[in-house]
Amino acid sequence: MADDPQWEAPEGSWASSAARRRNMQAIRSRDTKPEWLIRRLVHAQGLRYRVSARPLPDLRRTADMVFRPAKVAIFVDGCYWHGCPEHYVPPKTNSGYWSEKVVRNMQRDRDTNQRLKEAGWLVLRFWEHEPSGTCADIIAATVLTRRADSRNP
Incomplete structure (x- = not known):
C-alpha cells in the first residue's frame, strides 16, 4: 500500500x-493541541460544551466547541488550512491544488459564519497561534453573557 x-x-x-x-x-481534523488546550481551560472555568458537534442539524459542518443553550459556536482554525494572514505560507509542491483548497476552506468558513448568524448563533473563531488562555477567557465571558441575556429578555 x-x-x-x-x-x-x-x-x-x-x-x-x-x-x-x-x-x-x-x-488531525479534531482534538488538535490548540483545541485541547482551549477546551481544558474553558472546562476549568466550569463551562460545559459539546465537542466536534453540528450547531445546526441540517448544516453538514462541525464546530470545535458548541454551547447549545447560549447558541455559541467555537472554531479553532489552523493557520495553514484556513489561510492565516500572519502565518500562511503557500505550498511549494502541487501549489495549485493546495492553494485552491485553502481558498475553498476560507469560503466555507465565511458561509458557515453567515448561516449560523442567520440562525441566531454567535460564531467565535480563533487562530491556532493565539494564546489559549486569552481564547478561553473570551469564550467564557461570551457564553456567560449570552446565558445571562437569555434569562433576562
Missing part, C-alpha cells in the same frame, strides 16, 4: 507521493 515503495497514487488522487499521502493522513 502507501508504505510499499512500488505504490503509485491512483489517477486523480490528491496524494502526489506515498510519503505525502502518509503525511496528509496523519493530520
